[in-house]
Amino acid sequence: MLQSKLSTKTKREAPKDEMSKNAELLTRGGFIFKEMAGVYSFLPLGLRVLTKINNIIREEMDAIGGQELFLSALQDKSLWEQTNRWSDEVVDIWFKTKLKSGSELGLGFTHEEPLTRIMKDHISSYKDLPTFVYQIQTKFRNEVRARSGLMRGREFLMKDLYSFCKDKEEQENFYEKAKDAYKKIFERVGLGEKTYVTFASGGSFSKYSHEFQTIIPNGEDEIYLCGGCKKVAVNKDIWEEQKKCPECGSELYTEEKSVEVGNIFNLGTKFSESIGLFYKDNEGNSKPVVMGSYGIGPGRVMGTIVEVMCDEKGIVWPESVTPFDVHLIVVGDDEKTKKTADNLYEELKQKKVDVLYDDREASAGQKFADSDLIGIPVRIVVSDKTLKENKFEFKKRNENKFILLNKNELFERFK
Amino acid sequence: MLQSKLSTKTKREAPKDEMSKNAELLTRGGFIFKEMAGVYSFLPLGLRVLTKINNIIREEMDAIGGQELFLSALQDKSLWEQTNRWSDEVVDIWFKTKLKSGSELGLGFTHEEPLTRIMKDHISSYKDLPTFVYQIQTKFRNEVRARSGLMRGREFLMKDLYSFCKDKEEQENFYEKAKDAYKKIFERVGLGEKTYVTFASGGSFSKYSHEFQTIIPNGEDEIYLCGGCKKVAVNKDIWEEQKKCPECGSELYTEEKSVEVGNIFNLGTKFSESIGLFYKDNEGNSKPVVMGSYGIGPGRVMGTIVEVMCDEKGIVWPESVTPFDVHLIVVGDDEKTKKTADNLYEELKQKKVDVLYDDREASAGQKFADSDLIGIPVRIVVSDKTLKENKFEFKKRNENKFILLNKNELFERFK
Numbered sequence: 119m120l121q122s123k124l125s126t127k128t129k130r131e132a133p134k135d136e137m138s139k140n141a142e143l144l145t146r147g148g149f150i151f152k153e154m155a156g157v158y159s160f161l162p163l164g165l166r167v168l169t170k171i172n173n174i175i176r177e178e179m180d181a182i183g184g185q186e187l188f189l190s191a192l193q194d195k196s197l198w199e200q201t202n203r204w205s206d207e208v209v210d211i212w213f214k215t216k217l218k219s220g221s222e223l224g225l226g227f228t229h230e231e232p233l234t235r236i237m238k239d240h241i242s243s244y245k246d247l248p249t250f251v252y253q254i255q256t257k258f259r260n261e262v263r264a265r266s267g268l269m270r271g272r273e274f275l276m277k278d279l280y281s282f283c284k285d286k287e288e289q290e291n292f293y294e295k296a297k298d299a300y301k302k303i304f305e306r307v308g309l310g311e312k313t314y315v316t317f318a319s320g321g322s323f324s325k326y327s328h329e330f331q332t333i334i335p336n337g338e339d340e341i342y343l344c345g346g347c348k349k350v351a352v353n354k355d356i357w358e359e360q361k362k363c364p365e366c367g368s369e370l371y372t373e374e375k376s377v378e379v380g381n382i383f384n385l386g387t388k389f390s391e392s393i394g395l396f397y398k399d400n401e402g403n404s405k406p407v408v409m410g411s412y413g414i415g416p417g418r419v420m421g422t423i424v425e426v427m428c429d430e431k432g433i434v435w436p437e438s439v440t441p442f443d444v445h446l447i448v449v450g451d452d453e454k455t456k457k458t459a460d461n462l463y464e465e466l467k468q469k470k471v472d473v474l475y476d477d478r479e480a481s482a483g484q485k486f487a488d489s490d491l492i493g494i495p496v497r498i499v500v501s502d503k504t505l506k507e508n509k510f511e512f513k514k515r516n517e518n519k520f521i522l523l524n525k526n527e528l529f530e531r532f533k
Numbered sequence: 534m535l536q537s538k539l540s541t542k543t544k545r546e547a548p549k550d551e552m553s554k555n556a557e558l559l560t561r562g563g564f565i566f567k568e569m570a571g572v573y574s575f576l577p578l579g580l581r582v583l584t585k586i587n588n589i590i591r592e593e594m595d596a597i598g599g600q601e602l603f604l605s606a607l608q609d610k611s612l613w614e615q616t617n618r619w620s621d622e623v624v625d626i627w628f629k630t631k632l633k634s635g636s637e638l639g640l641g642f643t644h645e646e647p648l649t650r651i652m653k654d655h656i657s658s659y660k661d662l663p664t665f666v667y668q669i670q671t672k673f674r675n676e677v678r679a680r681s682g683l684m685r686g687r688e689f690l691m692k693d694l695y696s697f698c699k700d701k702e703e704q705e706n707f708y709e710k711a712k713d714a715y716k717k718i719f720e721r722v723g724l725g726e727k728t729y730v731t732f733a734s735g736g737s738f739s740k741y742s743h744e745f746q747t748i749i750p751n752g753e754d755e756i757y758l759c760g761g762c763k764k765v766a767v768n769k770d771i772w773e774e775q776k777k778c779p780e781c782g783s784e785l786y787t788e789e790k791s792v793e794v795g796n797i798f799n800l801g802t803k804f805s806e807s808i809g810l811f812y813k814d815n816e817g818n819s820k821p822v823v824m825g826s827y828g829i830g831p832g833r834v835m836g837t838i839v840e841v842m843c844d845e846k847g848i849v850w851p852e853s854v855t856p857f858d859v860h861l862i863v864v865g866d867d868e869k870t871k872k873t874a875d876n877l878y879e880e881l882k883q884k885k886v887d888v889l890y891d892d893r894e895a896s897a898g899q900k901f902a903d904s905d906l907i908g909i910p911v912r913i914v915v916s917d918k919t920l921k922e923n924k925f926e927f928k929k930r931n932e933n934k935f936i937l938l939n940k941n942e943l944f945e946r947f948k
Contacts, residue, residue: 125600125664126655138759151651153639159604159651168603187539187581189574191606191671192628192688201629213607215628215640217687218677223569225630225640236566236574240541249540253576256606256671272632273607 119442119477124148126161128488134519137228138336140421141267143433147492149441152478156264156272159418165491166441168275171416172254174306174438175277178299182292184252184279186474191256193224197231201392211259213272216415225258230385230407230411233280234393241282241407244399248288252279254416266338267376275417281410286386289408296412300330307419312426313379314351316341323386329353330380330414334425337375338379347371379419385409391438427462427516433493442474444532445494449482450502459500462510462525471532490515498528534857536891541576542770543903550660553751555836558683558848562907568734571679571687573832576701576908581856585689586831587669587702589721590692591852593714597707599694601668601696604647604670608639612646617813626674628687639869645800645826648695649808657698658823659814661704667694669831681753683836683859685791696825699814704823708799711827713746715795722834728794729766731756735842738801741779744768745829749840752790783797794834800824811924842931848908849930857889859947860909863916864897874915875924886947894922905930 124260126148131153136142137519139224142159144150149164159474160168174187192215206212206519209424214227225233233251241247257276264272271367279296283289309332316329329342331351341351346368347481362369420439427434431533435441437439444466448459456477463475474494476485482501489497499511499520510528541563545905548567551557558572559565564579575583591601606628607627613619623628628640638944641647645766648666656662664866672691679687698704709713719728731744746756746766756766761783764844765773777784802821805811811819835854842849857882863874871892877891889909891900897916904912914926914935936945 153605157605162600190568213630215630352742
């Protein structure tokens with residue numbers, strides 16, 4: 119895409135009302151717009167990143183048998199009364215609204231209830247189990263304090279998968295598959311090294327649930343990394359209770375600030391019993407379906423990537439989620455330089471390389487500053503100077519120095 | 534996909550509370566679930582159709598220079614007060630809610646206001662114009678009577694594109710391009726023949742706006758098809774005022790029931806002046822940006838396709854939006870038959886044909902009835918009987934008779 123045609127521009131100044139690095143850089147780069155505290159719109163660059171994150175999540179959910187669906191935001195009071203989660207005294211983050219008739223509605227902050235109700239139409243026998251469905255859909259949570267940019271929002275996208283199994287064994291088997299799928303997702307989006315499977319409280323059906331916690335400097339959570347096996351972490355509640363690693367028993371630990379990027383939870387039969395989702399086993403006995411839920415916030419993942427991978431000049435996107443593969447920049451007044459850059463743009467496009475081409479009439483300094491801010495992983499500069507030697511400047515966003523390549527060498531990089 | 538693994542099942546009975554064909558068939562087929570009047574969730578089969586419709590719309594919007602973004606549902610009262618569209622006395626379809634602090638919020642029923650505000654950050658000069666952005670995003674409308682299944686919802690997906698231009702000429706030029714793109718979309722989703730560009734009232738900036746109206750038996754709109762040029766239609770308001778075709782002047786007409794599947798509208802400077810979106814022209818004068826809006830409801834398009842293309846047995850999807858390309862059905866008890874069908878399934882998958890394979894233990898009658906209800910355009914039956922001649926039954930959903938093909942002939946159909 120031609121940068122001169124891009125609907126958004128960068129900003130030099132950091133927004134005054136944003137404290138977090140992710141909100142500052144994403145706003146300055148033209149990725150997001152703050153509608154109000156905790157509510158952001160995604161501009162074209164931002165939606166490109168978000169879509170890539172969503173598609174990575176989709177692929178991994180599909181790979182473990184997930185089927186995608188899309189539930190409504192508007193929620194029916196009578197349904198949530200069946201699980202005692204309607205009252206504001208029980209759930210204090212509801213946004214509620216009303217029909218013209220006066221009937222109260224809620225805006226979904228999660229979807230166990232409506233999905234369990236839907237599955238009553240489709241699950242009646244053990245032959246219908248197990249089944250796994252997920253959505254990537256907007257949640258609404260009336261947080262008293264929304265903060266940290268994309269990290270804790272009042273309106274945000276969430277991938278939530280729900281598993282429906284015959285028994286605890288089938289459920290736990292899928293739970294482990296989901297855990298592995300989550301590890302793959304965080305590796306693929308570039309957060310693998312800093313993200314830990316973290317033991318958390320399990321509710322009434324399991325000893326533990328698991329959070330996926332990514333270490334970031336200003337994280338709002340605290341985790342205890344095991345100093346023994348060094349593989350897992352423990353959240354604050356569990357650490358205070360046990361003072362040791364549930365995996366290896368070690369009492370050694372280091373404390374870190376972190377952000378929760380995902381969680382997985384055995385729900386047992388809480389929702390199926392309340393809402394009446396039963397199946398007939400192979401002997402004809404009626405049994406409640408055993409459920410689990412598995413969440414990831416794609417927007418929060420995007421914010422976390424920025425927090426983990428930025429530098430003083432801007433964002434540093436991993437290749438897997440970058441808005442474009444290459445930032446092509448033309449510098450100089452020579453007509454031949456412009457033409458060479460135009461041709462290179464067309465050739466890269468033909469090779470299916472997704473290029474943002476900075477064809478604007480702007481200074482080299484402005485273009486380089488914008489490029490560092492936007493954070494595309496590869497920058498190619500076409501300038502009067504290097505063209506004299508028939509070379510192009512090739513630089514990775516996460517390296518300090520550029521190298522000079524001729525055209526063949528350049529195309530070797532995009533095989 | 535194996536139908537035995539599909540998360541949903543079909544229903545024999547029509548839902549008691551649905552009057553419209555689209556809601557009845559989509560519910561029975563397992564495409565949608567009614568959460569409440571005017572609010573539907575999309576189940577895996579339904580989301581597959583919806584995603585294909587969305588992607589056709591995306592391709593045509595991208596082709597005319599549209600850049601996709603994604604705005605929030607939660608809306609800021611003070612912004613909508615600037616255009617006098619906050620009050621329930623002016624706009625009577627708001628859903629409103631409150632923050633914990635007591636501040637009122639709305640749920641977006643359209644997005645002119647927030648998008649105009651966003652673009653103030655990005656448009657300042659004539660060099661930034663024209664620019665075109667769109668989203669596929671959930672709208673909320675507090676209709677007193679939600680009805681006709683997916684046709685008039687309280688919560689529904691909408692593609693809304695907004696154009697930002699220097700002047701009326703640039704705007705009208707884009708408007709014509711958008712009109713052509715809309716025609717292509719309705720052709721591609723299979724509604725081309727029954728969908729008419731329909732003259733409607735233009736508001737204060739243009740004589741006309743245009744609706745895209747599809748003729749269906751129980752449509753809630755009435756249009757007047759021109760009997761002269763036979764190319765366009767006129768909506769009720771305009772017909773009563775003019776009694777002739779604005780395109781050719783003919784006074785001949787036929788009256789038809791229809792549903793509005795899209796509309797395009799010149800907004801002029803109404804929103805840019807109210808919200809303060811001005812640009813400097815090439816002489817340095819400050820001018821308001823000239824805007825247009827362009828809407829399509831993908832869910833309503835899906836409902837309309839069902840209404841137009843169903844028969845007494847079920848849905849008849851066009852190839853462009855079908856949930857699967859082929860419905861493969863195995864019938865019979867012979868182990869060899871099952872194995873042949875399993876192999877055919879794998880081979881078709883390898884050829885990138887998207888197959889729903891009915892591998893269930895169910896009667897032939899049940900399988901055929903489900904197949905007709907779900908409406909995949911091609912059905913292949915593998916049965917003991919035809920395998921004796923090494924043949925497969927190949928039938929199109931919109932034809933009455935099947936033909937027998939050997940394997941080579943069958944694969945010829947999927948080149």
